[in-house]
Amino acid sequence: MQRIYCVCMKGANKAMNKLRKFQAVLTASLLIFTAVSCSSKKESSSEQQPTTEALTEAATEQPTDTEFHPAEPDERMAITWFGDYDLNPFGDEKKSTALSLFEDVYGGSINYYGTYAADKYTVLEQLVNSGETIDMFQYDTEVLPCCINKGCFDPLDPYYEQLGMNDGLWDDMTEVIDSLAYNGGHYVIPYSLSEPFLLTYSRKTIQAEGLEDPYTLYKSGEWTWDKFTEMMETFVGNAPAGVYRCGINGELGEAALASTGHSIVSCENGKLINNIDDEKIGKAEELLQHLYQNGLYKGGWTGHYSTDGSVLFFAMDDWALCESNLACPDMDLMVVPFPKPTASDNYYNQCQYNARMLIKNSQKGEAVATFIKCERLVATDEKFRKAAKDLALEPKPDGASITSEQYDAICEYLTPSAVFPKYDFGYGMGGIMYGTDNTNNGAAMNVLTTGMLNGYYGSWDILRDTYRDFISEQISGYGQ
Numbered sequence: 013m014q015r016i017y018c019v020c021m022k023g024a025n026k027a028m029n030k031l032r033k034f035q036a037v038l039t040a041s042l043l044i045f046t047a048v049s050c051s052s053k054k055e056s057s058s059e060q061q062p063t064t065e066a067l068t069e070a071a072t073e074q075p076t077d078t079e080f081h082p083a084e085p086d087e088r089m090a091i092t093w094f095g096d097y098d099l100n101p102f103g104d105e106k107k108s109t110a111l112s113l114f115e116d117v118y119g120g121s122i123n124y125y126g127t128y129a130a131d132k133y134t135v136l137e138q139l140v141n142s143g144e145t146i147d148m149f150q151y152d153t154e155v156l157p158c159c160i161n162k163g164c165f166d167p168l169d170p171y172y173e174q175l176g177m178n179d180g181l182w183d184d185m186t187e188v189i190d191s192l193a194y195n196g197g198h199y200v201i202p203y204s205l206s207e208p209f210l211l212t213y214s215r216k217t218i219q220a221e222g223l224e225d226p227y228t229l230y231k232s233g234e235w236t237w238d239k240f241t242e243m244m245e246t247f248v249g250n251a252p253a254g255v256y257r258c259g260i261n262g263e264l265g266e267a268a269l270a271s272t273g274h275s276i277v278s279c280e281n282g283k284l285i286n287n288i289d290d291e292k293i294g295k296a297e298e299l300l301q302h303l304y305q306n307g308l309y310k311g312g313w314t315g316h317y318s319t320d321g322s323v324l325f326f327a328m329d330d331w332a333l334c335e336s337n338l339a340c341p342d343m344d345l346m347v348v349p350f351p352k353p354t355a356s357d358n359y360y361n362q363c364q365y366n367a368r369m370l371i372k373n374s375q376k377g378e379a380v381a382t383f384i385k386c387e388r389l390v391a392t393d394e395k396f397r398k399a400a401k402d403l404a405l406e407p408k409p410d411g412a413s414i415t416s417e418q419y420d421a422i423c424e425y426l427t428p429s430a431v432f433p434k435y436d437f438g439y440g441m442g443g444i445m446y447g448t449d450n451t452n453n454g455a456a457m458n459v460l461t462t463g464m465l466n467g468y469y470g471s472w473d474i475l476r477d478t479y480r481d482f483i484s485e486q487i488s489g490y491g492q
Contacts, residue, residue: 082117083116083119084119085119085121086119088379089120089382090123090376090379091123091148091376092122092123092124092125092146092147092148092376093123093146093147093149094125094126094132094136094146094148094371095124095132095149096126096127096128096129096132098124099111100124110387114382114386117386118386120379120382120383133159136149140164140371140373143373145375146374147370147371147374147379148369148371148376148383149369150368150369151202151365151366151367153439153446155200155369156194156199156435157194157195157284157437157440158440158442160195161490163372164369164372165370165372166199166370166372166373166374167198167199167370168197168198168201168377170377171370171377171378171380172381174378174381174385175201175381181392182201182388184427184428184429185428187428188202188365188428189202191435193279194282200367202365202367203366203368203387203388204366205363205365205433206363206364206366206426207329207330207331208361208362208363208425208426209266209267209327209329209361209363210329210349210422211226211260211325211327211348211349211350212317212325212328212345213226213324213345213346213348214343214344214346215343215345217324217343218243226239226240226243226346227347227348230348233357235349235352235359236352236353236354237271237351237352237353238354241259241302243324244259244325245306247259255322256322257322258307258308258309259303259308259309260303260308260309260323260324260325260326260327261309261310261311261312261314261318261323261325263327263328263329264300264327264465265465266436267362268299268350268461269293269296269436270360270361270362270434270436271296271350271351271353271360271361271434272292272296272356272360272434273292273356273358275287275293275436275437275438276290276293276436276460277436277445277483277487278436278437279437284487284490285487286487288476288479288480289476294472295353296353297460297472297475298464298472300465301464301472303465304465304466304467305467309465310323311465311466315335316335316338317343319339330347333345334408337412337413338410338411338413346418347418347421347422349431350362359430360432360433360434361425361431361432361433363425365433365435367384368380368383368384368387401416401419438457439457441486443455445486453482460475460479463475
């Protein structure tokens with residue numbers, strides 16, 4: 013089995029000097045974090061990685077009196093990555109920038125222990141219980157709290173020094189990190205955010221209907237539920253005789269609940285709490301019911317913004333924006349997050365967290381923390397971010413692309429100080445809470461985010477009462 017190497021944090025000043033030199037010779041041919049991917053919805057087995065493809069152009073920036081020497085390997089901090097995809101599938105030809113930092117600045121490399129996506133959690137438990145040497149795993153929703161509760165991971169708190177947590181590198185992410193704390197520890201430490209929920213709209217349509225621009229309202233802090241519903245009602249009401257219109261289509265239930273800043277299942281003082289009776293959650297459910305009852309919501313799957321002008325808003329993660337631009341080239345599309353409750357001061361949104369997990373009983377916690385730090389450096393360094401934007405704006409082979417304005421807006425929506433990411437622990441409690449089987453009240457989170465929007469229940473009171481005890485029962489299974 014191929015081994016991986018990394019220098020420890022001893023000699024941190026030397027490492028940082030190497031990092032500065034590395035940045036001078038590194039071409040930042042990067043893909044933007046999956047936030048603005050123009051490909052189809054990413055598969056779990058194929059994470060998109062920032063890549064380094066050539067050094068020639070950037071080498072011209074190298075100081076003439078400075079020569080960069082990659083760090084020597086150190087077996088003490090070798091890592092084995094376990095998952096359903098390779099962090100370095102193309103070798104030296106297309107290597108992620110974070111991995112290049114890990115190798116050349118800290119002396120590391122990564123060994124891949126692969127499995128199938130459908131089996132990864134089962135195999136992970138088997139390997140942890142057997143004492144197999146594996147160290148690092150990709151975060152996804154099922155990790156928190158389900159797999160942590162099963163004893164698959166260790167917290168990263170002992171490795172804050174290696175993470176650079178006190179060096180200012182994570183300042184804008186600390187509140188997010190704390191919001192994901194569970195069972196007394198920080199198991200999930202996101203180095204960036206991705207896949208924000210978006211509402212896509214046409215500025216041409218907005219202008220033609222005499223409506224206020226949602227992005228302008230967002231920037232002024234006035235993008236609210238009331239404005240949102242008023243716009244849709246006006247749009248539908250303005251329909252010429254015999255012409256069908258609706259306010260919105262796509263997937264929006266989860267984002268509507270998240271926009272309250274509250275969650276159905278929260279974690280408070282390390283314990284899971286059933287908040288199904290929360291008043292703000294109830295208001296979001298009533299908003300979804302209002303959309304259904306007033307003919308403002310159109311069900312059914314669609315992969316891009318409506319081409320016929322019959323729908324005002326398209327609700328989807330960011331992956332669909334390129335396809336929408338391609339399908340509607342002359343509609344001047346723009347994006348905003350889900351609006352905030354009218355009485356709220358803050359925007360909250362649904363998104364994904366890019367993080368690496370420390371596998372239970374790993375002896376390589378310092379190395380894993382160092383690699384996570386490399387991911388964070390790439391996610392925050394302005395040189396890398398600029399190169400990422402340049403590449404993201406390049407048209408794809410089918411002609412799909414995004415605009416600079418759209419790109420910048422999405423990056424803002426992934427900035428916690430502007431739009432805070434809201435996580436509901438109910439999504440991470442396994443398939444019985446967030447899955448496809450709704451028999452015996454299963455798939456509770458799926459029903460709670462779609463039931464009112466699709467008219468499955470006559471009132472929120474009925475839906476809430478149906479699932480209150482079921483959620484409490486699931487929480488009790490976590491010993492809480």
